[in-house]
Amino acid sequence: MDDIDRKITGLLAADARRALADIGAAVGLSASAVNDRIRRLQAQGAIRAFTVDADPAALGLPVLAFVWVSLRDGADESAFRSFAAAHPAVMECHHVTGPWSYLVKLRLPALAAVETVLAEIKAQGFLGRSETILALSSPVEGAHVPKGAA
The missing domain is CATH 3.30.70.920 (Lrp/AsnC effector binding domain/regulation of amino acid metabolism (RAM) domain)
Known part of the structure; x- marks a missing residue:
């Protein structure tokens, strides 16, 4: 994992729905190159899941x-x-x-x-x-x- 992978992972952790083009602009890569890196990170297990950060109290779990x-x-x-x-x-x-x-x-x-x-x-x-x-x-x-x- 290099610095660009770390930046991509950090950006996805903040907003997993962020557009590939937006991530690419932030790290200096094309959307397709970002997509390739994300797929590789998933295959390696560095990205385990794309999740929702739900409010536990709103889900009835305060x-x-x-x-x-x-x-x-x-x-x-x-x-x-x-x-x-x-x-x-x-x-x-x-x-x-x-x-x-x-x-x-x-x-x-x-x-x-x-x-x-x-x-x-x-x-x-x-x-x-x-x-x-x-x-x-x-x-x-x-x-x-x-x-x-x-």
Whole structure:
């Protein structure tokens, strides 16, 4: 990935519907050359998806919770990862260093739903212990590309 690819990726991250000619003008390439680069970046996996940045509250998911999860001894870690990937409330799941096994980001319709998700994790036999942190607000959220990448 070169500097032009990084610029294209940054421009698409800001507006995935931006015209190829507009991107080309910004990076000094023709629209067809930009299209070729985008296709190559997709094939390489550098661009994973074109997405919509929807307002969670407008979708009925105003509660943002982060859950530190420590798996219980003997828990099937692969099964936990599959559970997290399939769960509709799980926005992100990160395997982390330190005293916790995972950091899980949840988007939920109500505060009571946090307890429901934790009960589901317990019922599957994954949970050793957890700590939940609720976000009061999110001044910065949803960046798809690190700020320094563009």
